Amino acid sequence: MKTKNYLILCAAVALTTSMSILFMPGLSDTVETRMLSWLGNNARAEQPY
Amino acid sequence: MKKIALQILGIIILIPAVGMATLRVENQNADGPSILFPGGEMTTGRLHTGPEPDWSFTDDIQLVELQLNDPMASRLIYVLEADGRLFIISGYMTTMLGRLWKEWAFEADEGNNEGVLRVDDVRYPRTLVRVEEGDILDGVAAKLITKYGGAPNASPEAIARTRAGIEAGNSWVFELIPR
Numbered sequence: 001m002k003t004k005n006y007l008i009l010c011a012a013v014a015l016t017t018s019m020s021i022l023f024m025p026g027l028s029d030t031v032e033t034r035m036l037s038w039l040g041n042n043a044r045a046e047q048p049y
Numbered sequence: 050m051k052k053i054a055l056q057i058l059g060i061i062i063l064i065p066a067v068g069m070a071t072l073r074v075e076n077q078n079a080d081g082p083s084i085l086f087p088g089g090e091m092t093t094g095r096l097h098t099g100p101e102p103d104w105s106f107t108d109d110i111q112l113v114e115l116q117l118n119d120p121m122a123s124r125l126i127y128v129l130e131a132d133g134r135l136f137i138i139s140g141y142m143t144t145m146l147g148r149l150w151k152e153w154a155f156e157a158d159e160g161n162n163e164g165v166l167r168v169d170d171v172r173y174p175r176t177l178v179r180v181e182e183g184d185i186l187d188g189v190a191a192k193l194i195t196k197y198g199g200a201p202n203a204s205p206e207a208i209a210r211t212r213a214g215i216e217a218g219n220s221w222v223f224e225l226i227p228r
Contacts (some may be wrong), residue, residue, distance in 0.1 A: 001052075010063055013064060018071045021068060021075065028072055048064065
């Protein structure tokens with residue numbers, strides 16, 4: 001893919017991602033919950049604060 | 050072929066990065082923090098007036114919401130009661146992670162220390178005062194070890210070690226004083 005087309009694709013993907021999170025009901029909560037779950041599984045707590 | 054792989058990798062990195070940035074911006078003006086992202090001004094909840102409560106009830110609460118007024122932002126934070134006084138603690142303060150992650154603590158230490166604590170839907174106007182020395186740190190250290198460290202009780206050695214970390218500036222302790 002040519003660089004110009006790739007950058008247009010990146011912009012479109014970014015815009016779609018942002019708009020989906022902002023305007024699709026419940027999506028932001030789902031994304032945050034999944035992210036938290038992932039962090040909880042992968043982070044190693046050396047200090048509890 | 051290598052170029053296509055890099056382009057696909059770029060998209061794979063872009064989506065979560067944009068997602069996180071969007072969630073952070075979305076939460077900036079929310080009434081309080083989310084689990085991962087700071088929030089805005091806390092406007093709901095009864096405003097506390099009158100005498101101070103018995104803060105020992107916070108022993109059963111893992112996280113409280115703390116707002117600092119300048120810059121206006123709120124976050125979830127651990128809370129410690131010791132000797133009837135209320136404290137919060139901020140770790141990693143001598144690391145680069147601490148400098149990036151705990152900006153609020155530096156702001157509070159520099160004097161932008163007025164804020165609001167919200168516990169159980171009650172808002173308590175507070176001033177944050179950093180405690181760097183004194184025997185109260187023994188009580189704070191003991192509570193930290195038992196409440197968040199998972200130990201059934203705090204040995205004198207563990208308390209001394211934790212207190213030394215606080216006095217060395219590795220962790221900053223703030224007392225939440227009514228204002």
